Amino acid sequence: MTVRALVLAGYGLNCDVETNHALLLAGAEAEVVHVNDLTGYKGHKPVKTLDQYDILAFVGGFSWGDDHGGGVVLAARLANHLGDQVREFVDQGGLAIGICNGFQVLVNLGLLPGLKGQTERSVALIANNCGNFQDRWVEMLAEPKSPCVFTRGLSRFDLPIRHGEGKFVATDETLARLEENGLVALRYGDGRGDRANGEFPQNPNGSKNDIAGICDQTGRIFGLMPHPEGFYRQSQHPLWTRLREEKTRKGEPFDSMAPAAGLKFFQNAVEAVKQEKAK
Numbered sequence: 001m002t003v004r005a006l007v008l009a010g011y012g013l014n015c016d017v018e019t020n021h022a023l024l025l026a027g028a029e030a031e032v033v034h035v036n037d038l039t040g041y042k043g044h045k046p047v048k049t050l051d052q053y054d055i056l057a058f059v060g061g062f063s064w065g066d067d068h069g070g071g072v073v074l075a076a077r078l079a080n081h082l083g084d085q086v087r088e089f090v091d092q093g094g095l096a097i098g099i100c101n102g103f104q105v106l107v108n109l110g111l112l113p114g115l116k117g118q119t120e121r122s123v124a125l126i127a128n129n130c131g132n133f134q135d136r137w138v139e140m141l142a143e144p145k146s147p148c149v150f151t152r153g154l155s156r157f158d159l160p161i162r163h164g165e166g167k168f169v170a171t172d173e174t175l176a177r178l179e180e181n182g183l184v185a186l187r188y189g190d191g192r193g194d195r196a197n198g199e200f201p202q203n204p205n206g207s208k209n210d211i212a213g214i215c216d217q218t219g220r221i222f223g224l225m226p227h228p229e230g231f232y233r234q235s236q237h238p239l240w241t242r243l244r245e246e247k248t249r250k251g252e253p254f255d256s257m258a259p260a261a262g263l264k265f266f267q268n269a270v271e272a273v274k275q276e277k278a279k
């Protein structure tokens with residue numbers, strides 16, 4: 001069964017090839033599509049439509065140089081040129097993942113968290129508390145009670161972060177609604193399996209409630225600041241040789257090429273589409 005994925009590229013986005021690779025490894029028929037191929041550009045008609053795909057990936061990078069804030073210009077462009085198509089894609093049961101800059105786009109579009117009665121932006125990703133760009137690995141804790149399709153079966157693992165505007169903020173009321181509905185899918189851990197509790201550097205940006213990723217009520221629309229496409233095999237982890245040593249000492253096997261936690265996000269998405277199509 002074919003699962004088609006679109007990986008959005010263009011104007012300062014820089015994680016398209018890596019994300020496409022992860023989706024291909026996960027078994028999707030993935031392709032990188034330039035935003036102009038969807039919107040049309042200067043007399044050139046659009047050559048792709050969103051209804052050709054099952055999964056949309058809004059990838060990381062610096063779209064339009066983060067002018068006016070991360071993801072703001074790309075979100076405006078998508079809303080103005082493709083608003084109806086995006087709405088239809090979501091209403092028809094499509095899956096979407098927004099990674100880092102892509103998360104900022106989904107938030108700016110108002111697709112996340114998409115709480116009942118809220119159609120406009122209700123949460124934001126703003127400048128990190130520490131005042132600079134953070135490029136390193138952090139511990140992730142997945143929320144078992146979240147309806148998120150992408151984090152199914154995941155609990156505690158590491159992922160890389162690379163962002164300057166990752167601080168998740170919302171009003172107390174919206175935060176309470178997110179928590180009540182289980183829409184917080186991922187949090188920053190303290191490195192020992194508990195929540196980071198707002199502490200820097202474990203919570204790298206000052207996000208409220210240690211929020212690293214949220215989903216909508218269907219669990220099919222998901223955004224996160226860390227980069228799952230950067231950890232699809234074991235040897236991408238900065239401490240993988242140490243882990244190999246530990247395993248070897250205990251006489252346990254270790255395969256540096258084995259799939260890692262980040263790949264699971266994409267495998268889960270492909271599996272969910274297959275299950276839906278099989279119905």
Ligand SMILES: NC(=O)CC[C@H](N)C(=O)O
Pocket residue numbers: 059060061062063066070099100101102162163164165166
């Ligand atoms: N890696 C990314 O996608 C970064 C997103 C955005 N440019 C930021 O710095 O916050």
